[in-house]
Amino acid sequence: MKRQALIGTIAGLAFATGPATAEIMAEQVAFTEYGEIEQSLSGTPGDPAAGREVMASRALGNCVACHMVSDMSDIPFHGEVGPMLDGAGDRWTEAQLRGIVANAKMTFEGTIMPSYYKKSGYIRPGNAFTGKAATPEQLETLLTAQQVEDVVAYLMTLTE
Template identity: 55%
Template sequence: MTSRFIRAALATTMVVAAASASAEIKPADVVWEDEIAIPASLTGVPGDPLEGAKVLSARSLGNCVACHENSAMPDVAFQGNVGPALDGTGARWSEAELRGIVANAKRVFPDSMMPVFYNDNPEDFIRPGNAYTAKAYDPETFSTLLTAQQIEDVVAYLTTLTEY
């Protein structure tokens, strides 16, 4: 009886995972509202605030703290002051607005220095040519800076920051 329950649970998990993967909205298919908000989840799966905190603070992922200060992360060293502090973002912006800002801040704030995290169109980026000796642009491997789920995770984390 137990193994039958486990098999059923695993089958359900696989169906949900498959449905979630197919629900991902590609960057070119994102629907914007009022040029600032992305109302629909990019994945159909709720973001995980704990994973979002990791993406936000990891130098190898979002690295948001390189430019933004976040007093909720006092143990993260070398926080920046180029962009606005993240304190209170969950009170200032809706989830849809945060999704728009994180995915493509340049669309929301054209003069922003913030990178575009969810765009896979190489025409929109300046990339070194093939003569560049390090890692040059490769059309076969070019992708977004963050995945759709990482965007959802960061948004979930930012919505928790309601204190100034």
């Protein structure tokens, strides 16, 4: 009897918490009128430490190439093209930051910031260094859904 009660309790907890949210593919991202993304792209909370690594990595986000971040003073050669990100967690909401990181052009039409979570809508994406256009199947996002969530989690820690 205790075993059945335990199984019932576990089943009830599983039902109450619901199924894990699946990753939202780049083609299915829903932006609000002002470019926010309300829902997590990965269904998993972001890791601020991993987000800091993505922002610093030249092979991934390379955010410091354009943005100054005082918390990242250990990383050399900060850029001055984009706005300083100190206080980003106070200036923007999580949904706004998610939208900006995923595709800043949905918020700031003329921005030169790369779209980190986008696979379509390019004018003529290249196929490596072949001089030929890439097919839609060959295109990948610059960051994964989880990496976007990690960067957003890190940016949310940058408060005044």
